[in-house]
Amino acid sequence: MDPQATCPCWGYLSRLQVRTWLEPVVFSTQVASSLYDAGLLLVLHESFGGRVSNHTASPSPRESLEDQGQKAISNFYIIYNIVTGLTPLLPAYILGWLSDRYHRKISICVALLGLLLCRLMLLFKVLWDWPVEVMYVAVALNGLCGGLSAYWAGVIALGSLGSSEGRRSVRLIFIDLMMGLGGFCGSMASGHLFQQMSERAWQGLVLTVCSVSCASFALFYSLLVLKVPESVAKARKALPAVDTVSGTIGTYRSLDPDQPGTQSVVGHPPPGKAKSPRTMIVLLFLGAIIYDVAVVGTVDVMPLFVLRAPLSWNQVQVGYGMAAGYIIFITSFLGVLVFSRCCRDTTMIMIGMVSFGSGAFLLCFVKETYMFYLARGVMLFALIPITTIRSAMSKLIKDSSYGKVFVILQLFLTLAWVVTSTMYNEIYQFTMEKFVGTCFALSSSLSFLAIVPIGIMAYKQTSWLKHADITKT
Template sequence: MGPESTCPCRGYLTRLQVRTWIEPVVASTQVASSLYDTGLLLVLKESLGVRASNHSTSLSPRGALEDQQQKAISNFYIIYNLVTGLTPLLPAYVLGWLSDRYHRKISICVALLGILLCRLGLLFKVLWDWPIEVMYWAVGLNGLCGGLSAYWSGVISLGSLGSSEGRRSIRLIFIDLILGLAGFCGSMASGHLFQHVSGQAWQGLALTACSVSCASFALLYSLLVLKVPVSVAKPKAPPTVDTVSGTVGTYRTLDPDQPDRQSVEGHPLSPEKAKPHKSIIVLLFLGAILYDLAVVGTVDVMPLFVLREPLSWNQVQVGYGMASGYIIFITSFLGVLVFSRCFQDTTMIMIGMVSFGSGALLLTFVKETYMFYIARGLMLFALIPVTTIRSAMSKLIKDSSYGKVFVILQLSLTLTWVVTSTMYNKLYQLTMEKFVGTCFALSSSLSFLAIVPIGIVAYKQASWLKHADIPGT
């Protein structure tokens, strides 16, 4: 007699487990976001380009009009990013608290509602030719619903709940892989969709309509289909050397649930050596923020950089360029699978930081399109640091605190993004005529600087293992 007949509920339980997967929500939301990001940039280029030409004399050279357009787009993004980053601060924390106290889906569902409203704002702007400033109100509504901070902290919480500590980093990087694949597909199609409707009036209508459709699917799926996974209980055991190595999430095998070879029961640590969590969390926070400073600066300036000389990309090339940024989600996932066989978390984090810093350094001197893609290729492990830092932090806190802690981390990164975006946009305006790669050079320096706190974490871990006095280590 087969297992199906002995367990008639097995099929139902399997279907129920599938309904706990957060990946369909992540994929559809990211397709909507990638279409929206490209659409907003191209709509800005068209709208502000027309506005700049109307306010300039007919004798103005092409380069002067391009510079005016670049400054107008940069100034728009400064205000847009301020609204995006500041409006979710209180709502996101409240939603995280409500998710911990009442229901895990609260932050995700409310945030997805805000994302849908924001995408509708761009659709209405294209459809009825509203002024571009209406997008400030649209992204403000998104922020009041928690924005990316509430959404992504909810995703990380659900992803962490259904996975064991050993498998958690693999689980979270897999979610990032799905996000990257969805973003790649959306960005590849975005330039073509923007040109789908002929005529200047409704150009971009097909793209924005597809973005709204994907955001609507994500919201309906999260409301009607998605179920909260059952938490995988943490084993109750006295602190051992394996617990300390779990602080930074060591990887020894592709089956992380197997005990670490260095784990030896019966060797509890002294109280002084059993209190590394607070200092580790602070150092991980510092490393994440410094690295985020570097990443945000590059990502924010890059769309402006590719629109002007020497690259001067068209609509389809802009879509392809944005798609290239999502390749790192695939390569970072493969990197974790390979590096986890022989490296600890701290080593993998530093590899990712070196990867991004090297790519940003090459971007400083890009003059041709092929050089841009080579620089992007050097960033192939750039996603590993923040994802691995999140995984390491999840092993140091209780399940009931996931919502609040992940929201605090996400809000810290959001505040960093707001400050960095404003600073880099202003710096870009000041240096684009003298040395357009200044922002990328600064990002490269910050990426290498972020290695310092992670290196301290690695040194602390090595010191704890040394003083634990375990045979064979």
């Protein structure tokens, strides 16, 4: 039997040379990141918990030691997230421009160097008991190297280059699947690794060493092994750009090239639709930003939420909870495999937004651990929107502009994340004694709101394709 018929992924994997595979870099980087994220949270919990108990002998009736520790961690993350989001703005754009102009690996390699330095600083903090404020310097160094904005833009650019338009959604979601598997493995192990050292002062040493090791592997693999794939678009025969009858330039690409007979339309564009691709890009940007704001509101508050009553998780349970979030990468991958056969990109995006919004709404009322996992289970397609938006956007731009466009999108998302993270942390501090699910309710509302620009784009796309069919007949 043909392996391509039994495994949907085999078709494009077989066309790629092994050295062009991004999966080892993405997997090892995400293992390092998940270990780092869990380690930083647990180190902060231990550090600020000790500070509060040492400096507060008799807490006020309204404010317990637990709430004071929560506020201290929340305040740390406000500054930490601002530094994380603002420092990469200019470096990431410069790296994206250099990648487009000189070599595609520049943004990935430089960003991975910054990620490695950041993880080394957490190792030194645990090893020599540095103050937690040193992590501000660590994340600033990471940002000056481009941070996740440059890294992820580079990954998406290489993934897009090595895939055809028809299979790009599957290709990019497969990369996300590798990231999810790496995050799942790292998160599952994080709680156990954190407890390996019996001495309280050195708790987390084994975890941070493993994080540094994985980050080092990713950097050296990308430098010495990874090879830039040949552009699939260049290998294909160029589409005609000029109507031989009318002489009018009129080549457009739809957002759903998998649909037979709608891969391109040559001829007169509909009246007032000459800038349809630009309009679609703007709508995609808007939908991505609103949805990302919704996701950030839940993801940033969730670690604090599970550490306090009524859940009050320990280190191992925190790792398992983070691992549950990475299961979404697997279910989203399977969702794209199924939905891409019968749905347009816009439909898949809206399915993912409804999935996340419904799960965030259920989180508002979580009182027991099983309820938390039930809410996370409803979010099984939450990863589809952003990945599919990137895929749809790549079909509207030239491959020579991938680096700049994806960096701009990532920087917009990062700026939105900085503002949202600060806002949500403040809201969480203000409402955690009244209604701790306030942030989740707000995230749910924004997730459903993000459907509006995607729905408008779907309507415009449908009407434009109908007009194109009429023109061709």
